[in-house]
Amino acid sequence: MTYCVGLTGGIGSGKSTVTTLFQKLGVTIIDADEIAHNITKPNTYCYESIVEHFGNNILQSDDSLNRKMIRDIVFKNPEERKWLEARLHPVIREAMKERIAKSNAVYNILVIPLLAEKNAKNHNYLNRICVIEVPIEQQIQRTIERDHITEAQVREILATQATNEERLKIADDIIYNGGDLSECRNQILELNQKYLSLAEKEK
Ligand code: ADP
DSSP: OOEEEEEEOOTTSSHHHHHHHHHHTTOEEEEHHHHHHHTTSTTSHHHHHHHHHHOGGGBOTTSOBOHHHHHHHHHHOHHHHHHHHHHHHHHHHHHHHHHHHHOOSSEEEEEOTTTTTSOGGGOTTOSEEEEEEOOHHHHHHHHHHHHTOOHHHHHHHHHHSOOHHHHHHTOSEEEEOSSOHHHHHHHHHHHHHHHHHHHHHHO
16 A cells, blocks of 8 residues: 555644645645545535535536535534445545555555544554644734635634644644745655655655
């Protein structure tokens, strides 16, 4: 099995930014959000059961899921969120394992936004967990600027996510993203070297 590093962080912490930097170094990225999107396209098993559960009103005119509407429903309703996660997460994990099995990279980065919120032990294929840490004020400011939402809205989202402390508990490595992009890049360069050599040792 190829060496696997799980990458996680809260909203606006820099997951996309960090992922792009690793990608530029030629690292293979497997993204849980992208898989979630793929396994809920029309005519997939998950799609059918989501439509059955929430009803046809969550469909757009082209029969694809209205993702914003579903996000709003589960944001306001923990029971619905639980249902959706129980339906999707095992399928996402299996799809990730399939991707890992097919990968011939030295190591893979698996981007898993909810790794600290859920039982990280479910992801027993991960050799290491890397957490992006960012001071909360900066996280809020960057999210406001990126998503054009209010501070209150960001705080509402943050309240549903793990705290920095909870995330750091599961971290083997930490990327501190409170600095500028070049500081971030330097840490990625170092981590890439570390992961390449750890992956070689595991072979
Ligand atoms: P996530 O994918 O975790 O939600 P992003 O990578 O999209 O976070 O980062 C959130 C926002 O902050 C984006 O607009 C991104 O360009 C910006 N950003 C991320 N890291 C830095 C940094 N080190 N310096 C300045 N802006 C950054």
